[in-house]
Amino acid sequence: GLTRESVRQSAPRSGAMSMVLLQLGQCGNQIGQELLELVNTDGRNDLGRPDSYRAISLERFFRQEAGTDVPVARAVLVDMEPKVISHTLAKAMKSGQWSYGNHSHFCQKQGSGNNWANGFCIHGPRHEEAVLDLVQREVEQCERFGGFIAMMSLAGGTGSGLGTYITQCLRDMYPNSFILNQLTWPYGTGEVIVQDYNAVLTLSHLYKTSDALLIHENDTVHKICSQLMNIKQISFTDINKVIAHQLGSVLQPVCTRWSISEYGSNPLGDLLESLVTHPEYKLLSLMNIPLMSDKSLQFSTFTWPALMKNLRQMLIANAKMEAGIDWQMKLPPAGHPSVSKPFSDRKLCFNTSLANLLVLRGKEVFQADTDSFKEQALYTSWMPADSALSVWRTSTTFNKYEKSASIVSNSQCLQRSLDRIVTKAWDMFASRAYVHQYMKHGISEEDFLDCFTTVEQVIASYSSLG
Amino acid sequence: MTQSVLVQVGQCGNQVGCRFWDLVLREHANVNKKGIYDEALGNFFRNVDTRSTNGDDTNLHKGKIRSLKARAVLIDMEEGVVNELLQGPLRDVFDSKQLITDVSGSGNNWAVGNRQYGCQYRDRILDVIRKTAEHCDCLQCFFLIHSMGGGTGSGLGTFLLSLLEDEFPEVYRFVTSVYPSADDDVITSPYNSVLAMKELTEHADCVLPIENQSLIDIVNKINQMANSGKSASAIKLQSTLISGQSKVKRQEKPFDAMNNIVANLLLNLTSSARFEGSLNMDLNEITMNLVPYPRLHYLVSSLTPLYTLADVNIPTRRLKPSLQFIPWNQEGWKTSLCSVPPVGHTHSLLALANNTCVKATFTDLKDRFVKLYKKKAHIHHYLHVDGMEQSCFTEAKNSLSSLIEEYNQLDATKGLPVTNMPRLSIAT
Numbered sequence: 026g027l028t029r030e031s032v033r034q035s036a037p038r039s040g041a042m043s044m045v046l047l048q049l050g051q052c053g054n055q056i057g058q059e060l061l062e063l064v065n066t067d068g069r070n071d072l073g074r075p076d077s078y079r080a081i082s083l084e085r086f087f088r089q090e091a092g093t094d095v096p097v098a099r100a101v102l103v104d105m106e107p108k109v110i111s112h113t114l115a116k117a118m119k120s121g122q123w124s125y126g127n128h129s130h131f132c133q134k135q136g137s138g139n140n141w142a143n144g145f146c147i148h149g150p151r152h153e154e155a156v157l158d159l160v161q162r163e164v165e166q167c168e169r170f171g172g173f174i175a176m177m178s179l180a181g182g183t184g185s186g187l188g189t190y191i192t193q194c195l196r197d198m199y200p201n202s203f204i205l206n207q208l209t210w211p212y213g214t215g216e217v218i219v220q221d222y223n224a225v226l227t228l229s230h231l232y233k234t235s236d237a238l239l240i241h242e243n244d245t246v247h248k249i250c251s252q253l254m255n256i257k258q259i260s261f262t263d264i265n266k267v268i269a270h271q272l273g274s275v276l277q278p279v280c281t282r283w284s285i286s287e288y289g290s291n292p293l294g295d296l297l298e299s300l301v302t303h304p305e306y307k308l309l310s311l312m313n314i315p316l317m318s319d320k321s322l323q324f325s326t327f328t329w330p331a332l333m334k335n336l337r338q339m340l341i342a343n344a345k346m347e348a349g350i351d352w353q354m355k356l357p358p359a360g361h362p363s364v365s366k367p368f369s370d371r372k373l374c375f376n377t378s379l380a381n382l383l384v385l386r387g388k389e390v391f392q393a394d395t396d397s398f399k400e401q402a403l404y405t406s407w408m409p410a411d412s413a414l415s416v417w418r419t420s421t422t423f424n425k426y427e428k429s430a431s432i433v434s435n436s437q438c439l440q441r442s443l444d445r446i447v448t449k450a451w452d453m454f455a456s457r458a459y460v461h462q463y464m465k466h467g468i469s470e471e472d473f474l475d476c477f478t479t480v481e482q483v484i485a486s487y488s489s490l491g
Numbered sequence: 492m493t494q495s496v497l498v499q500v501g502q503c504g505n506q507v508g509c510r511f512w513d514l515v516l517r518e519h520a521n522v523n524k525k526g527i528y529d530e531a532l533g534n535f536f537r538n539v540d541t542r543s544t545n546g547d548d549t550n551l552h553k554g555k556i557r558s559l560k561a562r563a564v565l566i567d568m569e570e571g572v573v574n575e576l577l578q579g580p581l582r583d584v585f586d587s588k589q590l591i592t593d594v595s596g597s598g599n600n601w602a603v604g605n606r607q608y609g610c611q612y613r614d615r616i617l618d619v620i621r622k623t624a625e626h627c628d629c630l631q632c633f634f635l636i637h638s639m640g641g642g643t644g645s646g647l648g649t650f651l652l653s654l655l656e657d658e659f660p661e662v663y664r665f666v667t668s669v670y671p672s673a674d675d676d677v678i679t680s681p682y683n684s685v686l687a688m689k690e691l692t693e694h695a696d697c698v699l700p701i702e703n704q705s706l707i708d709i710v711n712k713i714n715q716m717a718n719s720g721k722s723a724s725a726i727k728l729q730s731t732l733i734s735g736q737s738k739v740k741r742q743e744k745p746f747d748a749m750n751n752i753v754a755n756l757l758l759n760l761t762s763s764a765r766f767e768g769s770l771n772m773d774l775n776e777i778t779m780n781l782v783p784y785p786r787l788h789y790l791v792s793s794l795t796p797l798y799t800l801a802d803v804n805i806p807t808r809r810l811k812p813s814l815q816f817i818p819w820n821q822e823g824w825k826t827s828l829c830s831v832p833p834v835g836h837t838h839s840l841l842a843l844a845n846n847t848c849v850k851a852t853f854t855d856l857k858d859r860f861v862k863l864y865k866k867k868a869h870i871h872h873y874l875h876v877d878g879m880e881q882s883c884f885t886e887a888k889n890s891l892s893s894l895i896e897e898y899n900q901l902d903a904t905k906g907l908p909v910t911n912m913p914r915l916s917i918a919t
Contacts, residue, residue: 106492106773107492108492134492134493134628134629135493135629135631135773135775136773136775136776138773138775138776138778138779139776139779139780140775182779213822214822214824216824216825217776217780217825218780218781218820218822218823218824218825219779219780447914448911448914451911451912451915452818452819452911452912453819453820455819455912456783456819457784458783458784458819458820459779459782459783461784461785462778462779462782477915478917481914481915481916481917482917485917
């Protein structure tokens with residue numbers, strides 16, 4: 026396994042590092058734009074932010090460009106058809122507060138037809154040079170380069186197929202840089218019939234090249250929008266804003282050490298060091314509370330004990346949001362030997378973690394007691410709780426919430442969703458349905474089998490955590 | 492954005508095609524009030540400055556509409572239909588260079604259309620199609636319209652399919668095929684249809700089979716309702732869906748209403764490619780999601796409203812319990828939302844289904860074929876033609892038989908309990 030030292034890229038302690046965002050396909054582009062909008066707004070001085078918060082946030086995500094008055098995003102936009110990119114560019118411009126670079130995007134005329142093989146085998150190699158050229162130009166503009174965040178969905182053809190190919194190219198071109206893939210999982214009853222194939226193909230390939238896969242599920246975020254935020258007609262914009270909020274809650278400046286004055290300078294490196302200590306375990310999920318409509322926010326107050334209690338139970342019971350949490354789910358009492366969980370006894374089927382990262386923002390944050398996350402029973406037996414838990418804090422409030430708590434978790438919580446995807450894909454594959462569409466572009470049955478094997482291994486690894 | 496080219500072959504193909512162009516122009520006129528040539532229009536039309544002096548029309552890519560030219564190729568081995576078109580109000584929409592005609596027709600003989608005319612006109616057709624393709628920035632799809640029962644549409648039309656596959660392998664081939672009814676007045680229509688079927692199965696990406704009998708039934712029903720007085724108010728007579736107010740002919744010909752329905756089908760199919768919507772669907776996504784096995788690419792279509800003000804806001808979830816999906820695709824829905832409704836309606840719904848029920852059409856066709864072939868009736872007309880042999884008939888019949896068999900095998904899974912396949916086991 027990797028040691029912490031080998032994972033860590035050598036980086037100066039002081040001086041902000043910059044990240045380059047890769048927005049791949051429709052979903053990636055839409056979420057990327059919402060994230061940039063959010064961090065730009067959240068960092069504004071008129072909200073009473075400390076100068077250092079603003080400066081670091083800006084440096085992380087933006088730069089200057091000759092001829093442009095507003096900050097320019099450190100982002101590369103890629104899509105195989107033009108409509109989404111032109112909407113994205115226009116939307117950013119409309120904010121008047123930031124924009125994308127003048128030569129930061131690459132698109133073609135005809136999409137990938139929801140075909141992963143088309144994205145990976147055809148579009149990828151064909152447009153590799155042009156895309157990497159844009160990436161290189163962006164990286165060169167970073168005084169201190171802190172890694173990539175590649176954003177894409179699993180369901181379609183471009184984000185998933187081309188996105189996977191480009192991630193591999195990034196790994197080859199920048200072997201020592203951090204790569205985090207932010208993946209959006211489609212609705213279970215999807216809009217694309219072959220989405221489960223595309224998901225299996227993507228996950229298996231990315232697992233070998235990416236440092237970590239940070240995952241959001243459309244079904245979960247949809248429920249958050251309807252049950253917590255009371256949105257009636259939920260659009261993809263609503264979904265994307267929630268995802269952006271959750272990502273921002275982790276990526277905005279925060280103190281990564283028990284120090285009041287210094288913001289961490291290496292967000293991706295710190296994140297990966299805290300959470301991904303073994304190459305077999307790269308799946309990360311993100312939960313954030315509280316989340317509610319502006320109206321409800323007016324009348325709510327929060328205490329750290331209550332937030333910590335809820336978040337902890339959400340983690341244990343694998344509840345993706347702060348509603349309908351199963352309070353019956355309990356950890357085995359201290360000293361109880363860790364046994365494999367019998368499916369019949371649901372009370373023992375709690376979510377075992379490998380590592381957790383808490384990010385707390387807001388008033389009185391240094392008074393928040395996080396010891397309840399240090400219980401050994403939360404973690405797999407071979408990971409001491411002391412090493413497994415990291416806590417980052419800042420008293421600077423985040424995006425309208427006087428207190429905000431996020432947990433990035435490397436745990437079993439994605440196992441069930443992953444299992445469902447594999448089951449559906451495998452049943453389809455057993456009938457060889459749609460396989461000819463992939464073979465047409467160079468993916469063979471052997472390739473499929475290899476991918477299934479890889480993903481089954483991931484499921485088995487997480488299962489064995491306890 | 493991408494472009495599509497319509498290839499209309501034979502009498503039926505050209506009549507339907509002509510209705511399509513009429514409808515699509517009306518639809519765009521309804522939406523595009525400012526007369527600006529936009530990408531939606533660009534899907535099926537070029538914007539041309541006919542006053543240019545260098546002999547060839549210059550394509551104008553933006554700005555006001557000057558002269559719209561359809562991205563179409565019109566082929567017929569008789570002149571009647573195409574000539575009529577050229578005398579009607581649509582004449583300016585077609586370039587004379589896009590037309591290929593002959594005088595003697597194919598005599599309702601697939602072999603004449605496919606082998607004789609195929610050979611004779613191959614180069615010229617290729618030339619015309621190449622030029623049409625060159626006018627396209629990003630050509631995505633050929634739409635072929637033809638009938639199965641005759642000689643030109645059926646024979647020359649299917650010849651074109653393999654030609655397009657060879658010359659433009661990356662461009663999708665969508666075929667709208669009109670199948671003859673049982674009492675079709677062309678005796679040899681079963682031969683022509685089965686011979687054509689083999690080509691469709693092997694060379695088309697996607698086929699929308701339309702049975703003439705169904706069209707007749709629909710039109711009869713509409714007439715019944717229009718004349719019955721009681722339900723007359725339910726029919727929107729001005730809508731493009733059933734409007735016989737063809738701008739092309741003054742008199743309503745018997746096939747007009749039927750052709751109109753087919754044209755509407757094509758119109759709706761391409762709406763998502765032409766107009767914006769909250770959930771766009773490209774045509775290549777249709778083939779990707781609806782064709783699980785390469786030969787089983789026959790999509791049954793239904794369109795509503797055709798003659799009632801049916802509520803089309805049926806969420807797909809409600810339809811689900813009444814439909815039997817194959818075990819490995821229980822949620823096999825692909826959805827697309829387009830914000831532009833057809834003229835005269837607020838909503839419409841087009842459903843394309845890859846459903847084993849098509850085999851009924853094919854089985855029927857095969858039976859009719861066998862009845863004729865048993866007695867070798869009229870075979871000599873076909874064998875006369877260079878390159879045509881008896882083996883062509885048997886091969887075509889076998890192709891159809893095995894296609895039917897593939898559908899049968901899938902049907903056999905009906906009613907079986909849905910179990911998941913055993914998964915790969917990993918050594919831990």
